[in-house]
Amino acid sequence: MPPNAKWVDLAAHIRKQIASGELSPGAKLPSTSQLCAEHKVSAIVVRNAMIALKAEGLVVGVPGVGVFVVDPNEEQG
Template structure:
């Protein structure tokens, strides 16, 4: 089996952090530069992971502020 794309691995890592409660609803995710440094990836990898997580409804971006974990109880509103 071929290795998965780095953005998919990063998205899976963050998804797991959300599922386990390490990142709770309302928690702010690390900045793009922090994620790049922590995971040794480029900004485009982080951007693609965020796009996937946003599409899944797990996170929401607030321009100029950051990316936050969605509260599942409020995401249906």
């Protein structure tokens, strides 16, 4: 079985952190550069992982501010 794409693994890692409560609702995710350094991946890998997590409704991006964990109890809109 071929290995997962790096962005798939990164998204799974962040998803697990959200599910476990390590990243709680409203928490700001590390910056792209921090995630690149921590996981030894490129910025495009981080970008693709964020796209996937946003599509799943787990995180929301605020331009110029950062990416935050969505509170499942709050109305998004």
